[in-house]
Amino acid sequence: MLFRSGGSKGVSTRSPNASAILMACEIKGRGLGNIRMRYLVEPAYELWSEFAQETVTPGSLIHTHRDDDLSSLRQLGYKHKLIDIHPLGVPAPEMLPRISRVAMLLQRCILGTHHGGIQKSGLPYYLVEFSCRFNRRSARQPGLLFYSLMQQAIHMGPMTYKQVAKPS
Numbered sequence: 001m002l003f004r005s006g007g008s009k010g011v012s013t014r015s016p017n018a019s020a021i022l023m024a025c026e027i028k029g030r031g032l033g034n035i036r037m038r039y040l041v042e043p044a045y046e047l048w049s050e051f052a053q054e055t056v057t058p059g060s061l062i063h064t065h066r067d068d069d070l071s072s073l074r075q076l077g078y079k080h081k082l083i084d085i086h087p088l089g090v091p092a093p094e095m096l097p098r099i100s101r102v103a104m105l106l107q108r109c110i111l112g113t114h115h116g117g118i119q120k121s122g123l124p125y126y127l128v129e130f131s132c133r134f135n136r137r138s139a140r141q142p143g144l145l146f147y148s149l150m151q152q153a154i155h156m157g158p159m160t161y162k163q164v165a166k167p168s
Contacts, residue, residue: 019123022047024055025099027063032098034135037106037127039120049073065096106130 020040026033036055040047048064049072056062061079073080083096109130110118118126132145139145 019120021127022051023099023102024051025102027098032101033138035102035131037131039124039127041120046072049076052076052078063096102134105134 022038024036038051058077063081065083
């Protein structure tokens with residue numbers, strides 16, 4: 001399931017400073033599987049297919065709430081089901097309950113943990129952290145998460161403070 005929230009033309013948001021975020025949520029029965037998110041500096045429809053290729057297994061059925069030139073998804077071998085929420089007048093949480101739940105949890109974490117004070121420059125890192133914490137809850141062997149983190153640290157080698165704090 002792919003979803004874009006906030007910050008673009010045609011999408012109503014509560015805040016004028018809302019950010020556009022692509023979200024992918026694995027459907028496991030009636031529940032949620034793993035999630036992936038990406039912050040969009042500039043909302044662009046061509047990023048949907050790039051994001052799908054990075055996060056969704058080819059041949060999977062992708063549910064979206066928009067049909068913004070998603071024919072490229074079909075050409076890449078994905079099945080597509082459009083869930084049109086606007087003409088029905090039904091709120092998004094009722095039509096897309098899983099992804100709406102993730103969006104609400106993300107918003108609650110941002111407001112509760114950071115009191116809404118996340119800068120747009122730090123948002124991509126926070127989305128990765130949120131996704132890792134969310135996906136960790138269903139890990140069969142949580143110790144392997146720490147093991148893979150240690151493997152990455154070993155392969156990366158030592159870094160100085162200036163290298164870590166250097167802005168990209």
